[in-house]
Amino acid sequence: MFRLVHPLAGLLALAIICLFWTATVTVELLGTSAQVAAVKGAIPWGFLILIPALIAIGGSGERLARDRRGRLLSTKQRRMKVIAANGLLVLVPCALWLAASAAQARFDSLFVAVQGLELLAGGLNIALLSLNFRDGLRMTRRWPAK
């Protein structure tokens, strides 16, 4: 069961963060203020799926790791700590603040700065999740070793 849940939760988390990221960039570049507010208002609801998916990845990953050692595994565990800290300490507060500001049509320079920070933090988590996905496939020999 954990062998199935683990990669599926990984794919789901990656898909959700990529969707948040591309929807944000698209609407900021091409959308109206109302559309920006709609996307910013929808993102916190996505956390109701994203956060359980991240918990499922970590929980199932630790379970699968019980009898394993090695560099790939310890690197994945280190990355997961950064993913979780970045998510809880940067992405969630930024997203909640941006949703509240957009709902009041407050698109000032602070909004732009926080939006930039959120995109950077989101990009970091996309990169780290992708690296963990690749190294998971290396551990099961579905991806060529270095």
Ligand code: HEM
């Ligand atoms: C605490 C963090 C993590 C730990 C301890 C962990 C541990 C593991 C272990 C032990 C395996 C080998 C399973 C087996 O032998 O069948 C594995 C595979 C895998 N992991 Fe992780 N993982 C973690 C995070 C992640 C993340 C964040 C992702 C993706 C976003 C991910 C994606 C995968 C994938 C795709 C596989 C290969 C599954 C397969 O080929 O069947 N892992 N992981």
